[in-house]
Amino acid sequence: MSTRKSPRTARRQRQAPPAPAYIKRVMPYYDAVDEETLEALEDHVDWLIQEVGLEFRENPAALERWKAAGADVNGTRVRAPRGMIRALCKTAPSEFTQVARNPARSVVIGGDNQVFVPVYGPPFVRDLEKGRRYGAIEDFNNLVKLVSQLPSLHHSGLVVCEPCDVPVSHRHLDMVYAHMRYGDKPHLGAITEKSRAEDSVAMARILHGDNVVDQHCVIMGNVNTNSPLMVDKVVTESIEVYCGNSQGIVVAPFILGGAMGPVTTAGSLAQAFAEAMMCCAYSQLVKPGAPFVLGNFLSSMSLKSGAPTFGMPEPVLSNLIIGQLSRRLGVPLRCGGSLTASKIADAQAAAESADSMFSTMLGGANFVLHAAGWLEGGLCTGFEKLIIDADRLGSYQKILHQGLDVSPNALAKQAYDDVEPAGHFLGSAHTMGNYETAYYEAQMSDSESFESWEESGAKDTATRAFERWQQMLRDYEAPAIDPAVDEALLDYIARRKQALPEAWY
């Protein structure tokens, strides 16, 4: 056999620049509402903080911190006069770098940058072969391996599914290890208990070294408030552990409108912003300058059943507006994702996810958790959904990264030297010189003729995605790691598992 590259191979290699580690957007934001509306929302946020306040429970030290800062603390209720919380938020960096163990994969969170992160939290997984089932550590590791190979996912997240066959008390160790070992993108740490957050930071110290951890954000926690307007120790202790170690924290109110917040969009939006702003201020009381990501998660509700709905006009609109509010505050935003209530990777799933994600893209969310793989309102991770979503993320990435080129080559005056009116551009010099990079080639879209599609089995998108992730797992190679570091991680995990009794809830 000849060792000479085929023209096809050579072309493929020429056209594949390294995938960007994250998105530096050149596109403008979409300002969905005007200044007056933003001021009305901000005024209402300030009213909520001053007049209603937030409950800070289970953490007396947090209340002491608030008192020392001059807040109005009454029992566990914390209120703050207008202006105080916004002033505290000012020390939070408007952008910061999360360092990955592969430096080429480090991401900048905040500013005009966007980072896509996989689904977080589902207890169930689903694929076309095995159907729906509780997630297991094998599924978890496979999902991490897939995420590591998907160029439009810039970050590995953490709970890509719950590995339900591992004791709850040991789970965080196996999860953090999988992200450290099977991928080299940045990832999150555990938050469910203070000691688990501490384990996560300790493992990051082994992986990166104390020097790096003391000077850079290498790991972050991601935690939800207890809406409405309640913050428990899971939140405050996570902030204390991560920010106390100069690491980052993402705090997101999770609000189903009409349940954990007002049923009206403006009301829920403002409440969510008030909750997140108070948590940002708390992070800065713990450590001024600590990286903080202000989260937002609003869901609408089915009139028929009260079930949460996703990709609907109200949360889609809110994705845009929260972007405006967070840019005014100057704090990085977590928002949006490829959200759906569908149980399978069908048309509903794709439509709801697309509208949710398109608004996320234009709204400018900096840290997009749930950008791929989410099904069933977050109860289930779909293997096929992960692949399909990631393919669409590549399209959003191209828009945000490149915008419209109006260079002389792009305007193509010279093309009309070759092609007369009523002629054809196929084969013209301009087409030949540009077509390899002109268009995004979606991997999961079948754009062939009906006849070709039928000949190759009349497969739907989910079937094609199933075949793709199976192949990706066969092709997977773990990124190299210093064996001494790997051994130290495994040793830490073994010692901790020894010390922590097996607990299943």
Added chain:
Amino acid sequence: MSTRKSPRTARRQRQAPPAPAYIKRVMPYYDAVDEETLEALEDHVDWLIQEVGLEFRENPAALERWKAAGADVNGTRVRAPRGMIRALCKTAPSEFTQVARNPARSVVIGGDNQVFVPVYGPPFVRDLEKGRRYGAIEDFNNLVKLVSQLPSLHHSGLVVCEPCDVPVSHRHLDMVYAHMRYGDKPHLGAITEKSRAEDSVAMARILHGDNVVDQHCVIMGNVNTNSPLMVDKVVTESIEVYCGNSQGIVVAPFILGGAMGPVTTAGSLAQAFAEAMMCCAYSQLVKPGAPFVLGNFLSSMSLKSGAPTFGMPEPVLSNLIIGQLSRRLGVPLRCGGSLTASKIADAQAAAESADSMFSTMLGGANFVLHAAGWLEGGLCTGFEKLIIDADRLGSYQKILHQGLDVSPNALAKQAYDDVEPAGHFLGSAHTMGNYETAYYEAQMSDSESFESWEESGAKDTATRAFERWQQMLRDYEAPAIDPAVDEALLDYIARRKQALPEAWY
């Protein structure tokens, strides 16, 4: 049985205001590119018109019109000095009303208004029961009946599929009649031959009366240029018939980048705009003030096969920019739609359609042909796809129509009188007073739990859509029509069919 309405029925009736006839948007446009980029595009458009020009073929009278207007006519090539075409476009109305036979269904095309129109042109149809097949008049009539019942489709279009079992020479008569008889929304007329355009206008005169037709736009043609830069008599004669009768015309370049236009997005975009602007100017030479809709249709291409691709970043971006260009010109825009290359109503179809349609929404296209039902790059009308798309259009409609409410009720200060932090809004006075209208209820989304969904048959979106359209056809009632008018229409059709020999191509 009691005749008393159940609370459920009463509630349903209270919450269902009449569907709006079209969208009057309150949302701002998204300006994807800046002034400098727009000027570069416009400069290039003007260069194309002045230096390259368009071929106007098969219609010597059109060339005479151009000469008389002062254009540079050389054989069939028409060029125009910078500024001339833009000046001619100024008499085209920036918005106009298309009157429907049901006056409550008349639509305003242009300005800040948006009109959603079904798919146009596919020779094939597909549904879950009968699979893919050539369209027949029964399919055609059923599609018109479905469109008449879908509140998010504001216009009935024309070729919802090709009725391939009717001779080509008679087809336009049956198609126009179906739209006049089975629905009461505005619709289009035929363009494929001059006499068919004339038949369409003649039928509109019977339906609406000469008085109305002479004073209002009641029917429009929709026609494509022969890109690159060629206009044949199908276009010019359609303009002459419709505009000559004070009716409207939509002219859309259909460009597959790299084939009918440059492979670069800016180049294709500018070429399309040049072609459409020349046709707008021609319509104003035929009749100053005639309603004109400037069309745009750009497709990208698969690197693998050269097949057209849809919903990809390049045409998605162009949907936004053409909106900016057409607003600057002050002429209504046709653009976008729920486009896909998928053969079935699966995740690919939904994702590509959603991205195509979301950008259409924010780009502000005034007349959105192909907003529902399109499959296979326009070769096939999907019955299920029509239903699924229309359901998503309802979501876009809500965003565009309502924007964000920041009234005191929406901000919901009073909700916190009832609900303390850590409490629950379900059942609170504010929730009860607002929940019926708070959220869009997508008919095709199943947002119930996995268990409920499985109990009701684990149906995918397409299966639910199939059941829905079957039920809609069972429930269908034709809108009333004056029997004398109906008889006159049928009489006209019979006479014309008598006069026109059956032809099958």
